[in-house]
Amino acid sequence: MPTRPHHTRDLVWLLLAAFVVIAAGLGLRDPWPADEPRFALVTRYFLDGGDWLFPRRGDELYSDKSPVFMWVQAAAISFAGGSLRLGFLLPSLLASLGTLWLVYDLGRRLWTHRVGLAAAWLLLFALQFTFQAKRAQIDPLLLFFVTLANYGVLRQLLLGPDPRAWGLGGFAAGLGTITKAVGALSLLMALPAAWAAWRGWPRVAMPRARTWGLGAVMFALATLAWFGPLFWTVARNGEAWQQDYLHTLLFHQTVNRYTASWDHHEPFWYQFGVVATLWLPAALALPWAVPAWWRRLRRRDARYLLPLGWMGLVLLFFSVPEGKRDVYIMPALPMFCLALAPLLPGLLRKAGPRRLLLAFALGLGGVLLVAGLAMLLGDPGFEHRLLGRRGYAPGDIQWLAGLLVVIGAWMLGCAAVLRARPAAAVAWALGGLWVIYSFGAFPVLDRYLSARGVMAEVASHVGPGAELGGVAWREQHLLVADRPVATFGFGPSGAEPGASWPEQWRRATAWQAEKPGVRWIFTLEEAMPACVDRDAAHFAGATSRRRWWLLPAAALPPGCAAGAAATPSG
Structure with a gap:
């Protein structure tokens, strides 16, 4: 599929905007609690000459998570000349940019260049995606691996036969698995595909036996990048503390966390609330998108069935256990944006979605503006309750209040100037929010969140x-x-x-x-x-x-x- 010059230009602008939004504030803060300092401390242990298979925090083994993310972070910090402040956020930045490109290219291949762009823009400004992309957590890297796996699997199932893409999907699923256990969920995409093939839907190319085998081999090779040396070391040495580390990591922190969660207990419907809130503003389209998706499914369009069916399986999988966190379902967000993107031109011609988008920008901007003004001009007890208990100095509270006013005014200004183009208004409003917050608030917040x-x-x-x-x-x-x-x-x-x-x-x-x-x-x-x-x-x-x-x-x-x-x- 040839790429036209303006297609390249559009993609460059997309990635440049994403870089500005996500990289804003890079180098202006230390790792912040709760998880960022923990991962960075393990990373420094590796860089200082520690055992790369058995991470430690202080004098104790750290068996809560696999070390893969910390390996990547160590490489990023080394690339940044040893600077923790510059390097610790690089994995999230690069993984997020890679995820955006994958979503764009998948949309382009399945539909058109404009659909690919729309899917990537929807993902960039989804609140959960941008927030996590600006943090040094495992989840942005996991999101990239899962999306890469989906990319390869969908190219085989909808654009195939393509054994190399299927092998790439298997390899990426393996990398996701050793990064945070749930990477193998991307392979569940084969379930709605098998159902569609059984029902005779067009465009579904199920893998042949040899291709299935290739995917399995590539998945195993990826997992052996960590499991191989780990199992070999434990089997060879047989030391009790190594066996305990392996058991804790594989069973207590993985199987037991899912089947008998000991924290973050939430009701069954919790993840659906995450979709309705943290997947904004894309989730605003759901009242119109659901009937449109149903019509396309009735026409047996597998391009919608596979992403949506997989998203439903992920939501169900993470709704069953008692322990739930909002980031658990983030791997499904790119597929949500991909399935929504083809509908976007039609939705934006309707009065309802346009008004809702403008209301979102006006509402969020108005809330931030009023909160900032209340801190600056209102009852002093309000700002004390909001920030004073955390030990913030009065001058810093005033500065943060001023930032809220600036961000709120910016969002309201975007809604007013671009009211005829509500999608652009929301994009500029959210882009400004993240950039102003990063450059304006990071140096102040760092004095209280960093040690x-x-x-x-x-x-x-x-x-x-x-x-x-x-x-x-x-x-x-x-x-x-x-x-x-x-x-x-x-x-x-x-x-x-x-x-x-x-x-x-x-x-x-x-x-x-x-x-x-x-x-x-x-x-x-x-x-x-x-x-x-x-x-x-x-x-x-x-x-x-x-x-x-x-x-x-x-x-x-x-x-x-x-x-x-x-x-x-x-």
Whole structure:
């Protein structure tokens, strides 16, 4: 299929806009809680010469997630010259740009160039996609692998026979599987295809036996990139801690998390609420898209059946377990945008969708503008309730309030100027929101969400020759510390698996007693025993609504700490 010059120009503009929106603020912040510092700390462990198969946070194995994302992040940080601030977000940026291209190219091949562009634009400004693309989480990389798998599978099933594309799909599904377990869900696309082939739908090219085998081999090869060395090492050494790591990762954190979820309990319909809210503004089209999809399905158009059928399977799969998070269904978002894109020209000629789009821009802009003005001009108690409890300085609160006013005014201005082109109005409004937020808010928020300020105070107070140990620490503290930090187990909330606070205190006080003149304990306030002499301790600062203290040996009376009750929180 030849590419015309203006097609290339349109794609360049799309990717350039996506780069500006997603990369805005790059280098202006550290990793933020909850997950970003954890992944970055494991990544730094790898870069500092750690075991690349068995990641660690502090002195404990990290078996919650596979290390694949951290491997990619390590490569990105190395590419950025070792700069954590520049490199830790690069995997999400590149994966998101790749996902947009895949959706465009798939839409172009299945329909037209304009449909491909529409699908990619819908995805770029879906709230969930943009928000996750600007964070250093595993999910944008998983999204790329799953979309790449869908890309290869759909090229075989709808544009085939194409064994190479099917093999690519299998390989990408394998990479997705070792990245975050659920990557194999992309292969479920074959179920609606098999049903359509059984019912005699046109355009469905089911793989031959040899092609099925190729996909299986490519899937296995991709998974062996991690499983191979891991299983070999565990089988060869047979050490108990390695076997425990493997069992925890494969069974407790994967199978048990799905079948017997211990957190994030939500009702069955929760994921449908995610579609209706976080998939905005594309989800605004659902009242008109659903009947249109039904008409096309009745005409036996498999280009709609396969993406929509797969999306329904993903929604069902993640609605069954009690534990649910909004990011679980994000892999289905590109297929949603792909199925919606061919309908977009017709929908935008209707008065209802046009008015709803403008109402979205006006409503969101109006809410942000009113909130900003209320913080600037209204009841001071409002801003205290909104931000003051987090320890924000009055000047920073005023700055953030001003940003809300600017963003709100920008969105309302876009809706007014481009009211005859509501889709363009929403795109410009959301693009401005993300760019202004990134450049304007990142430097301010970073002072409260990063531990850099607290750890700078720690370094200044204890001096260059002191040694530091952490009790109830968070990953962000180790990440930005100016020296090695001794750790005594990981159990930051007192309820998570790992060493309990009393156990950490027992180890920490024994460690400090070996060199009482130079060793300090850095600890969370609510984990401190009630017997601590606060007059001898030093308050180091607050991050993310948590207060942190430095304790010299003199702050711990004889017999204090081990087994003692912690200070009541609050």
